[in-house]
Amino acid sequence: MQRRSLIRQGALVGLLAAGAAPAVHAQAQTRWRLASSFSKTSDLLYGNAEAFARKVGDLSGQRFQIDVHAAGELMSAVDVLDGVKRGAIEACHTSGSFFFGRNEAFAFGAAIPFGMNARQLSAWMSEGNGLRLLRDFYAGFGAINFPCGLAGAQRLGWFVRELRGVGDLRGLKFRVDGLGGRVMERLGGVSQGPAAGGDLRQGFARGAIGAAEGLSPYDDQKAGLPKVARYGYYPAWWSGALQLQLLVNQQAFDALTPEYKAIVEAASASVQTQLVAQYDARNPAALKQITAGGARLQAFPKPVLDAAFRAAMDLGHELDASNPAWKKIHLDYRAFQRDQLAAARVTEAPYDAYLQAAKLR
Amino acid sequence: MQRRSLIRQGALVGLLAAGAAPAVHAQAQTRWRLASSFSKTSDLLYGNAEAFARKVGDLSGQRFQIDVHAAGELMSAVDVLDGVKRGAIEACHTSGSFFFGRNEAFAFGAAIPFGMNARQLSAWMSEGNGLRLLRDFYAGFGAINFPCGLAGAQRLGWFVRELRGVGDLRGLKFRVDGLGGRVMERLGGVSQGPAAGGDLRQGFARGAIGAAEGLSPYDDQKAGLPKVARYGYYPAWWSGALQLQLLVNQQAFDALTPEYKAIVEAASASVQTQLVAQYDARNPAALKQITAGGARLQAFPKPVLDAAFRAAMDLGHELDASNPAWKKIHLDYRAFQRDQLAAARVTEAPYDAYLQAAKLR
Numbered sequence: 001m002q003r004r005s006l007i008r009q010g011a012l013v014g015l016l017a018a019g020a021a022p023a024v025h026a027q028a029q030t031r032w033r034l035a036s037s038f039s040k041t042s043d044l045l046y047g048n049a050e051a052f053a054r055k056v057g058d059l060s061g062q063r064f065q066i067d068v069h070a071a072g073e074l075m076s077a078v079d080v081l082d083g084v085k086r087g088a089i090e091a092c093h094t095s096g097s098f099f100f101g102r103n104e105a106f107a108f109g110a111a112i113p114f115g116m117n118a119r120q121l122s123a124w125m126s127e128g129n130g131l132r133l134l135r136d137f138y139a140g141f142g143a144i145n146f147p148c149g150l151a152g153a154q155r156l157g158w159f160v161r162e163l164r165g166v167g168d169l170r171g172l173k174f175r176v177d178g179l180g181g182r183v184m185e186r187l188g189g190v191s192q193g194p195a196a197g198g199d200l201r202q203g204f205a206r207g208a209i210g211a212a213e214g215l216s217p218y219d220d221q222k223a224g225l226p227k228v229a230r231y232g233y234y235p236a237w238w239s240g241a242l243q244l245q246l247l248v249n250q251q252a253f254d255a256l257t258p259e260y261k262a263i264v265e266a267a268s269a270s271v272q273t274q275l276v277a278q279y280d281a282r283n284p285a286a287l288k289q290i291t292a293g294g295a296r297l298q299a300f301p302k303p304v305l306d307a308a309f310r311a312a313m314d315l316g317h318e319l320d321a322s323n324p325a326w327k328k329i330h331l332d333y334r335a336f337q338r339d340q341l342a343a344a345r346v347t348e349a350p351y352d353a354y355l356q357a358a359k360l361r
Numbered sequence: 362m363q364r365r366s367l368i369r370q371g372a373l374v375g376l377l378a379a380g381a382a383p384a385v386h387a388q389a390q391t392r393w394r395l396a397s398s399f400s401k402t403s404d405l406l407y408g409n410a411e412a413f414a415r416k417v418g419d420l421s422g423q424r425f426q427i428d429v430h431a432a433g434e435l436m437s438a439v440d441v442l443d444g445v446k447r448g449a450i451e452a453c454h455t456s457g458s459f460f461f462g463r464n465e466a467f468a469f470g471a472a473i474p475f476g477m478n479a480r481q482l483s484a485w486m487s488e489g490n491g492l493r494l495l496r497d498f499y500a501g502f503g504a505i506n507f508p509c510g511l512a513g514a515q516r517l518g519w520f521v522r523e524l525r526g527v528g529d530l531r532g533l534k535f536r537v538d539g540l541g542g543r544v545m546e547r548l549g550g551v552s553q554g555p556a557a558g559g560d561l562r563q564g565f566a567r568g569a570i571g572a573a574e575g576l577s578p579y580d581d582q583k584a585g586l587p588k589v590a591r592y593g594y595y596p597a598w599w600s601g602a603l604q605l606q607l608l609v610n611q612q613a614f615d616a617l618t619p620e621y622k623a624i625v626e627a628a629s630a631s632v633q634t635q636l637v638a639q640y641d642a643r644n645p646a647a648l649k650q651i652t653a654g655g656a657r658l659q660a661f662p663k664p665v666l667d668a669a670f671r672a673a674m675d676l677g678h679e680l681d682a683s684n685p686a687w688k689k690i691h692l693d694y695r696a697f698q699r700d701q702l703a704a705a706r707v708t709e710a711p712y713d714a715y716l717q718a719a720k721l722r
Contacts, residue, residue: 058623059420114721117713119480119513119641126635127642152480153712217704235712262419270630274487280480281488284700287707297707305715313722338721339645343578346648346658349717351514351596352478354666356710360475360699361674 030260032066032252037077037094040070042219044282045244048149048275049093052246055267064260066091081247085142090252093148095244097177105137105325107179108333109145111239113312115333118152118241118276119348120340125243128336133329138245140325144253146268149244149275154283155236156220156297158229159211160204163300166307175200175212179315180238186311187304204228213238216279217286226295233300237308244275391621393427393613398438398455401431403580405643406605409510409636410454413607416628425621427452442608446503451613454509456605458538466498466686468540469694470506472600474673476694479513479602479637480709481701486604489697494690499606501686505614507629510605510636515644516597517581517658519590520572521565524661527668536561536573540676541599547672548665565589574599577640578647587656594661598669605636 034053038045053066071077080092081099096109108130116124124130125147138145157176161168170188174181181191192209203209205228212229213236214220226232246268253261291297300308316334320327395414399406414427432438441453442460457470469491477485485491486508499506518537522529531549535542542552553570564570566589573590574597575581587593607629614622652658661669677695681688 055623055627059620059627061618061620114716114719117709117716119637122634123638123641125638127638152709154708156707217708232707234707235715236708237712237715240712240716257422259420259422262416266416266420266627266631269634270627273483273630273634276480277484277486277488280484280701280704283708284704287704299711309715309719317722334721340641341716341721343641343645343648344713345717346517346593346595347515347578347597347644348478348513349713350660351598351601352705352710352713354596354598354670355475355478355601355702356706358475358670360695360702361678 029062030060030064030256032064032090033074034066034068034091034093035071035074035080035083035089036068037071037080037092037098039072041223042215044216044218044275044278045149046070048244048271049246051271051274052093052148052267055270056263059263059267060260064263068093081141081143084247084249087249087251089249091246091248093244093246095177095242100178103325104179104319104323105329108329109134109138109243109245110178111180111242112333113180113183113238113315114309115240116337116340118150120337121241121243122147122150122273123340124333124336129332130336133332134245137325137329138247139250141247142250143247144250146246146248146265147243147272148246148268150272151216151242151244151276151279153236153240154216154279155239155242156214156217157211157233157236157238157300158204158214158220158225159231159233160229161210162231162296163233163304165301166304169304172211173209175203175209176238177213178238179312180213182315183238183308183311186315187307201225201228216283217290218279218282221286221289221293226290226293230295232290232295232297234297235300237300237305237312390423391421391425391617393425393451394435395427395429395452395454396432396435396441396444396450397429398432398441398453398459400433402584403576405577405579405636405639406510407431409605409632410607412632412635413454413509413628416631417624420624420628421621425624429454442502442504445608445610448610448612450610452607452609454605454607456538456603461539464686465540465680465684466690469690470495470499470604470606471539472541472603473694474541474544474599474676475670476601477698477701479511481698482602482604483508483511483634484701485694485697490693491697494693495606498686498690499608500611502608503611504608505611507607507609507626508604508633509607509629511633512577512603512605512637512640514597514601515577515640516600516603517575517578518572518594518597518599518661519565519575519581519586520592520594521590522571523592523657524594524665526662527665530665533572534570536564536570537599538574539599540673541574543676544599544669544672547676548668562586562589577644578651579640579643582647582650587651587654591656593651593656593658595658596661598661598666598673 036046036049040046049068053068056064056066075083078098080094083089084092096106099106172189173192174184174189175192200212201224397407397410401407410429414429417425417427436444439459441455444450445453457467460467533550534553535550536553561573562585
């Protein structure tokens with residue numbers, strides 16, 4: 001856009017006649033501001049937006065620049081949605097869990113208890129109806145969304161005390177984002193609001209919480225969580241996959257050239273899978289350190305998983321009845337998941353199971 | 362490159378002065394020829410290269426164009442590697458299994474028996490040493506490689522007769538690509554050369570083969586394989602993930618601007634995960650059709666899997682001793698896989714296993 005108008009004004013003609021082609025790039029810029037909902041402490045989540053911005057610069061010959069601001073720099077983590085809507089910023093990088101209180105359907109732009117794993121979710125988003133349905137939803141907030149940063153079932157549940165059964169959840173003060181928190185409440189827990197990374201350790205240390213979801217073994221180890229809550233439980237039934245979103249002000253996006261639109265899409269797609277790879281590459285070493293440090297990693301007792309599963313299914317159906325935006329996405333989401341699980345039964349699942357049981361040499 | 366030189370020649374100055382910016386794009390083009398090793402029948406594999414080329418065009422404002430040719434149009438499927446090396450074509454889209462006879466290490470650019478699944482492989486390629494090691498290897502063939510098209514453990518083994526144990530493999534004429542074929546030979550089978558898609562059905566029909574790896578339920582159903590070989594066995598131990606490669610002539614790549622280099626990288630990255638999503642989205646319906654058509658899908662008998670696993674491990678170590686190029690990649694590959702499996706034990710694996718056993722409602 002800006003480039004063309006500069007050319008129309010004839011401002012570049014002299015430069016081009018002199019053969020100074022690189023100056024075309026340096027002058028004809030589009031510059032955006034992006035607010036992240038993450039702090040620099042969560043280096044991979046925050047870094048995902050920076051990687052996206054870097055990619056946009058590289059793909060545009062540095063003519064399209066995006067300035068990334070950490071949570072709190074321009075606005076708080078939860079204000080970025082409205083910031084994008086009113087055009088104060090062109091874009092934000094966030095998780096739906098920050099806006100979950102406004103509409104439960106935001107959970108589909110974050111994590112769903114007993115939901116699809118990273119690979120299934122990726123297929124739903126790009127080849128199923130996922131992206132279309134989420135775009136319909138985000139359009140109501142003046143934004144167009146791009147899946148931008150996917151993570152797997154890596155969120156250990158950190159507990160101060162050992163969990164022997166469903167009864168131990170009664171009265172337990174816990175922190176879990178989004179829908180997972182609602183499920184925990186149905187099991188008798190007392191929600192302590194969304195997890196906020198850095199202060200989790202303090203919450204544990206002063207006894208304000210008894211359990212919390214981690215972010216990843218890599219982040220949790222860095223934050224020292226396993227030192228204050230020594231029982232790490234798996235699997236992360238509240239978040240089989242975490243899907244971050246790039247939200248772009250619709251008018252700002254519409255104003256881009258087709259080339260720049262393609263660049264936003266490709267840059268977000270390339271960092272989408274980069275995140276899960278970054279976590280996968282770092283988590284094994286972190287897990288070794290965590291267990292070497294004395295933390296105990298163990299499976300949730302089966303009755304706890306079963307109770308959580310029932311509560312999650314019930315909650316999903318109750319929301320179908322009360323929230324049309326939720327229902328529209330939820331029915332499609334679960335149907336796709338059901339098909340994926342059935343197909344995995346004769347493809348991925350027995351493959352992975354065999355290798356889990358085998359001993360590579 | 363061409364763009365800058367056109368500008369230097371002053372050819373565009375008149376156009377720019379007239380404000381005809383789009384003409385800059387139309388005239389200042391880079392155009393490449395890409396030969397695919399796949400036929401248009403394998404619409405998703407062949408289509409992956411077309412999607413890559415389309416993305417390159419979109420990201421460059423159509424100034425960088427790549428013409429995609431199906432196998433046989435410019436050269437045969439197996440000639441593309443040398444075609445890239447000698448610069449007859451700038452790029453090819455292929456699988457290492459086509460060149461496996463020249464060096465077993467090509468298998469890492471395709472599939473490894475009992476190797477990493479798609480997600481693990483993706484982490485190894487982008488965040489482990491995978492890409493660097495493969496680039497060292499492909500450099501010996503005058504090419505730089507980009508992971509471009511990933512598929513999962515979707516390759517059913519199609520058998521004319523039911524497989525009751527390892528003994529049934531003795532003398533069985535089968536077709537499996539690459540290293541999987543070597544393992545099958547160790548189990549007593551008689552290799553019939555690499556699978557060639559379309560003619561598999563004829564091979565089965567006239568009794569030339571008794572078993573073959575499929576490509577995917579989606580492709581197999583289209584090709585009518587389950588009609589001629591009614592037993593579909595899983596899991597695909599010879600190919601837990603298939604990693605296709607974009608190979609680019611090193612000199613052609615070096616001649617690109619930084620912007621176009623970034624575009625090649627981002628375009629291949631974005632179609633890399635698109636392929637697995639495309640298959641995941643299509644396989645469930647294909648599997649339903651396959652079973653509705655009377656084919657029987659069943660698990661390989663455990664003794665067959667165990668014998669194949671032992672043979673695959675033995676073969677890997679024998680190649681370590683005989684092939685330095687193989688060994689260099691293999692040791693890193695298996696170390697990464699071991700770490701991934703250990704981490705999955707407390708993250709993804711119990712999550713997936715719980716959902717496989719649960720009944721969504």
